[in-house]
Amino acid sequence: MSGLVREGLEWVSQATGTRWVAVIGLEVHAQLSTRTKLFCGCAYEFGAEPNTRVCPVCTGQPGSLPVLNAEALELAVRAALALGCEVAPRSKFDRKNYFYCDLPKNYQITQYDRPYCSGGGIDLDSGRRVRLERIHVEEDAGKAIHDRGDATLVDFNRAGVPLIESVTHADLCCPEDAGAYLAALREILVYVGASSADMEKGELRCDVNVSVHPAGEPWRTKVEVKNLNSFSNVEASIEYEIARQVAAWESSDPADHPVQETRLWDAGANRTRTMRKKEGEADYRYFPEPDLPPVSVTPALLEATRALLPELPAARRARYQRELGLSAYDAGVLTAARDVADFFEAAARLSGAPKDACNWITNEVLRALSGDEVAATSVDELPMKPHDLSELIALVRGGTLSASAARQVVRAMMQSGKAAGELVVELGLEQVQDDGELERWCREALAGREAIAAQVREGHEKALGALMGPVMQASKGKANPQKVREILLRLIQEG
Numbered sequence: 001m002s003g004l005v006r007e008g009l010e011w012v013s014q015a016t017g018t019r020w021v022a023v024i025g026l027e028v029h030a031q032l033s034t035r036t037k038l039f040c041g042c043a044y045e046f047g048a049e050p051n052t053r054v055c056p057v058c059t060g061q062p063g064s065l066p067v068l069n070a071e072a073l074e075l076a077v078r079a080a081l082a083l084g085c086e087v088a089p090r091s092k093f094d095r096k097n098y099f100y101c102d103l104p105k106n107y108q109i110t111q112y113d114r115p116y117c118s119g120g121g122i123d124l125d126s127g128r129r130v131r132l133e134r135i136h137v138e139e140d141a142g143k144a145i146h147d148r149g150d151a152t153l154v155d156f157n158r159a160g161v162p163l164i165e166s167v168t169h170a171d172l173c174c175p176e177d178a179g180a181y182l183a184a185l186r187e188i189l190v191y192v193g194a195s196s197a198d199m200e201k202g203e204l205r206c207d208v209n210v211s212v213h214p215a216g217e218p219w220r221t222k223v224e225v226k227n228l229n230s231f232s233n234v235e236a237s238i239e240y241e242i243a244r245q246v247a248a249w250e251s252s253d254p255a256d257h258p259v260q261e262t263r264l265w266d267a268g269a270n271r272t273r274t275m276r277k278k279e280g281e282a283d284y285r286y287f288p289e290p291d292l293p294p295v296s297v298t299p300a301l302l303e304a305t306r307a308l309l310p311e312l313p314a315a316r317r318a319r320y321q322r323e324l325g326l327s328a329y330d331a332g333v334l335t336a337a338r339d340v341a342d343f344f345e346a347a348a349r350l351s352g353a354p355k356d357a358c359n360w361i362t363n364e365v366l367r368a369l370s371g372d373e374v375a376a377t378s379v380d381e382l383p384m385k386p387h388d389l390s391e392l393i394a395l396v397r398g399g400t401l402s403a404s405a406a407r408q409v410v411r412a413m414m415q416s417g418k419a420a421g422e423l424v425v426e427l428g429l430e431q432v433q434d435d436g437e438l439e440r441w442c443r444e445a446l447a448g449r450e451a452i453a454a455q456v457r458e459g460h461e462k463a464l465g466a467l468m469g470p471v472m473q474a475s476k477g478k479a480n481p482q483k484v485r486e487i488l489l490r491l492i493q494e495g
């Protein structure tokens, strides 16, 4: 399957010279962050003892009846509004019938022809837009575990957990766009609190549809690759499918051509393999769920949800660059997690110094959180609050603290939560402003360094650095560098 050279958004076959383009669509399942399951009161917990988070409803016992979890609907609506979707005032649930050992009812409750929302989409940094066709609410299945010798074990804890499945139009044209879309979708769902979207816990799962055709020709048969659980698997499986399908189409034997099917990604072998030939929709015998009334989303719920929506990451990034003068890189780092962005905005507002706040957070705070010098693992858990950081910024700006002393204070604040002013005194870090003492250190530094002084006198001000060092050392970092500079220059001119 070699002999394919990527040129922009085309793949050129070295054997035939044909320019191939890819058509890609994504279906993403995201687990809603509700306390309980979609239709019963069971609380799901990742990693819990198997079959301990179950009840008659989610295991499909005769006579049990589902009741829609209002919180799930609210979170689903939140996701829809954040993605610019049109929320339907009325939608309904349907049964999708199939037999599998992880599906205790022998059907899944989902939304078929009337999903709760449609439209919307995400603008990628590449400038291309990915349109959403729809999002619907459905329940998850349990988990079948096949790797225990002869037996298949079943854990129903996950059965009935609320999901939203978002389906894009086939607007994507390369693996990187698919990765970028998934990252943006994940970021939005996490930001608005609809889903934690932790891929390692299976809270975000992706299926991709891929087809290829020669540029300018009609679309061809699409192939689905299911259950991709990491960004790299999504991109790698698309890359692989493009190469596989081009080779298959270019085969002289029509029997080799791609067929409509579902494939699985084998990450170990770095390839896809056939899972099953595609069932038609009729196979599922969809019909309206008789045990649930239609879903209605009132204008009041819509408005209340809209009012609670935070400003989304892309909008924040643009605003930080436009209004606060931050670089695209810094804006990206600050908005990657909502708690960090909220912390930054509060500190920037309180201190009136957004760039300083940005530097402290990106250089010190995030670094400390990723290491083990503080107990907290997120900004929210830090004992240091935005007003503490703004106080520190004021102390540096006012000349009380040198930059290096301030770094010691910020570390101590992240560990203890004590106020900056208190720590400055406790750690004995107050900057020395007393001219007499500063001048004594400067004279000591000049003694025996006549050559450097001469250079400075001749206009090489950079040479001053070689004198600043000894002064800062003598003062244990507490000398005010601006004042030291002035004094040194004065002494050199006088000398």
Ligand SMILES: [Zn+2]
Pocket (backbone or CB within 6 Å): 037, 040, 041, 042, 053, 054, 055, 056, 057, 058, 059, 160
């Ligand atoms: Zn239950």
